[in-house]
Amino acid sequence: DPYSNEPKRHPALVIRSQKPFNAETPAELLTGKLYTPNDLFYVRNHLPVPAVDPAAYTLRVEGEGLRTIELSLKDLRTKFKRHTISATLQCAGNRRTEMSSLKDIKGTTWASGAIGNAEWSGVNLKDVLEYAGLDDRSETEAGHVQFEGLDSDMEGVCYGASIPIEKAVYKGADVLLAYEMNGRPLSKDHGFPVRVIAPGIVGARNVKWLSRIITSKEESQSHWQQHDYKSFSPNTDYDTVDWESAPAIQEPNVTSAICDPGHNTPVSTCEGTIPVKGFAYSGGGHSVIRVDVSADDGKTWTVAELSSVPAKRSRAWSWTLWQAEVPIPRDHVGSIELICKATDNAYNTQPDSVAGVWNLRGVLNNAWHRVKVQVQE
Ligand code: MTE
Ligand code: MO
Incomplete structure (x- = not known):
């Protein structure tokens, strides 16, 4: 074997x-x-x-x-x-x-x-x-x-x-x-x-x-x-x-994802916001300069707080972790979709849907990341 x-x-x-x-x-x-x-x-x-x-x-x-x-x-x-x-x-x-x-x-x-x-x-x-x-x-x-x-x-x-x-x-x-x-x-x-x-x-x-x-x-x-x-x-x-x-992929595009809360998890709101955490990363030594998070399909965005390993200029090899307190509509109960997107220091950012970046190998998916959660009373 x-x-x-x-x-x-x-x-x-x-x-x-x-x-x-x-x-x-x-x-x-x-x-x-x-x-x-x-x-x-x-x-x-x-x-x-x-x-x-x-x-x-x-x-x-x-x-x-x-x-x-x-x-x-x-x-x-x-x-x-x-x-x-x-x-x-x-x-x-x-x-x-x-x-x-x-x-x-x-x-x-x-x-x-x-x-x-x-x-x-x-x-x-x-x-x-x-x-x-x-x-x-x-x-x-x-x-x-x-x-x-x-x-x-x-x-x-x-x-x-x-x-x-x-x-x-x-x-x-x-x-x-x-x-x-x-x-x-x-x-x-x-x-x-x-x-x-x-x-x-x-x-x-x-x-x-x-x-x-x-x-x-x-x-x-x-x-x-x-x-x-x-x-x-x-x-x-x-x-x-x-x-x-097509050329072989070398430097990956800018991406991000919501890690916490997870898909379909129950969340309770505190003061009308949900705490959201995730990662963001860009290839080629680009640093992540901003992560935006939305709970209303991208109509309004909350800017996340970033944390990363200090890096030399043009040599940001490590990801950025982020967290945000995202406001949700008052008295909302039930399913809601959280969205995140990152921007790197070349001002590259993520596309809003998967359809436009779909490819036969399923690589480099950097569409806005979406997670549905259940807001509890
Ligand atoms: N190197 C060897 N020799 N064999 C492999 O299968 N997989 C590659 C790369 N190097 C691979 C390899 C791929 S596709 C990835 S994503 C990374 O290793 C994964 O590294 P990790 O398993 O340490 O996370
Ligand atoms: Mo891989």
Whole structure:
């Protein structure tokens, strides 16, 4: 059984599939802390969890403009400076269920919990590429950095993805080869012993159980780079899709969700308001500057109070948690819909409906997030 190495998981995770294992954090547990506890952090595996002997582990680094090197775990810990960053990881399919309820979608079902924030420690990818001889001032032919995981399918094809090389080498590039998550060695599910943390970039490129780094002219030719994790027009379906016509998703769009209260929960109002909590996040290092919450279908909005990890300019890699006291119509009893939307520092904001952003893969759903609650007398 290729699934004989699967680790024990926290019983509170909401399981979306067993083999491969996919599970999300229950929404109400997401917004308690700025850092998501490791054992409650969502898990998105495409393949069985590989068994890795840390003593035998080697990372191979090769490709355009590099000399081929192999690094052990000890090399990574001793030859390079240790860096720590706070970064949010979100699956491009987060909030897919809202899209599938409009029109059927193939893909793992996710409510809004395929996201989490952690403090990651490891070595800087840039330092490793320079150690292998990459000279970012010379005219390198490399356009992409490809990553391969130790997990593979029955045919031996491994998980793979790539990022544009600029994301790895510019001044302030924070892409890590991480060996720790929130101060603990990575767990089996989250990529032990080493994974990529490409902050501001969609989950799929943050390759776990990292075995190989390749600089190259082309991007990764993997299934997940070429024929998945892309978005199309709402009218494009599997019979008409031209995968080559759309770029692989890298930096995710601005999004937000209401985590508390949950769907269909009873709420009592205090002084005519409902306390509402959630998260907001934008890719590419954009910070969230505002979250608006409405209880009357967007006619009036309450500006939420934001809290986030302090970030350097253009390097807001972590999500923003928010809370608001939202007024509801006087003496209202029964069902009411709460709505939230976020705006980032480029003034990108969220579209009001799912229909206009629906796509065959069900990715990047950032429509206004809506939660129905029952107001009690
Ligand atoms: N890396 C490998 N090797 N195998 C995978 O299946 N899944 C990717 C990415 N890296 C994956 C991987 C996807 S789609 C996401 S969203 C994130 O890992 C999830 O990371 P997590 O399970 O630590 O939350
Ligand atoms: Mo993902």
